[in-house]
Amino acid sequence: MHIEIPLERFVDFYRLVALGKLIQGLVHNLNGPLQNLGMDMEMMEHSLRSDNRIPAELSESFAGRLNRMEGEFDHITRLIKSASMRIDPEGDFLQYGTIKAFLVQEISFLYSNLYFKHNVQKDIDLPADLPRLDCFSRDILLSLCWLIQSVVEGMESGEANRFFMTGKSLSSALELSLVVEGTTVGTSYKDTLDEEMDPSGSLQVQDALGMRTLLAILRLYGVSAAFSREPTRFEMTLLIPFRYNPLS
The missing domain is CATH 1.10.287 (Helix Hairpins)
Incomplete structure (x- = not known):
């Protein structure tokens, strides 16, 4: 790329x-x-x-x-x-906790966005049996954090009022879905449509932590993304590969 x-x-x-x-x-x-x-x-x-x-x-x-x-x-x-x-670039937080605890805490960090904190109903439905953090690469997790933040930052312009996060373990990957609902949500995330991001082409970076940039980085690590967009609803589903089988 x-x-x-x-x-x-x-x-x-x-x-x-x-x-x-x-x-x-x-x-x-x-x-x-x-x-x-x-x-x-x-x-x-x-x-x-x-x-x-x-x-x-x-x-x-x-x-x-x-x-x-x-x-x-x-x-x-x-x-x-x-x-x-x-x-800490020298530390290894991957040995601590599960991906569920990591994502729940990430959402709590994003309460610094006052629109998200006070105006958006949050529904986090992550099963307890999601794998440990060390099943994922550090770079994937950090990019995922920024991607979720990018989704949250687009909520105010789309007058979002509901946010859903669901996840489940597959044989070789974690399936994670992010759903945003609101009055004009569809227009807030139009640049994230799959056909607008060609991993083989040149990526014009207009925002250091823009959603397109972060998705391009995640693709380099094997993450795939699918999108569904309606006038009042936006859904992003990620398949995040394991570094190794958590059941082995």
Whole structure:
């Protein structure tokens, strides 16, 4: 495949790389303060429960608040740990978890898109027996993350109100379907029609992380894509090959 990248788009790639390095440093420097906060909360909880000078009602009230804080703290810690594993070029997050947990967490990351968070009903139907992450290549998973984000970013212009994600394991691949429904959804994703993307031809990159670019990258790793588009509905079905048979 031949890819033509205008200088402006190349600068976009450079900015994304620079942003990734910045986030990597930020995540690394958050670990220490978070550990200190966790230990302080544990000490406060112990003091509240063991200090007889504190009235029981007050102790229980503060203990309840601390429990909620610990829950939020654990959630933040898990997100940061997951993000740090993904952006570490030397790390291997593939040994952790399943593709289901990975995709569910990816959707939670995309709540930063406020339209998606507040205006779109989300239905994630992924069976528990989906394979482990190490059944897939790292590059496929990272490209898949960006592809899902690209789908989400097109929702507002199409006045989308529903998003479905379904998946199932086949003999040698994962079948993953993304469906978006809304008032003018069909026009939002017109550039993703299969006949508009010829893998053997030249790809004009107009967006560093555009859907066409990401699908072209996924095809290089053996991923196939099929589309269905109607005025109020768009569906993309991906067949993502396993690196090896998860049942072997």
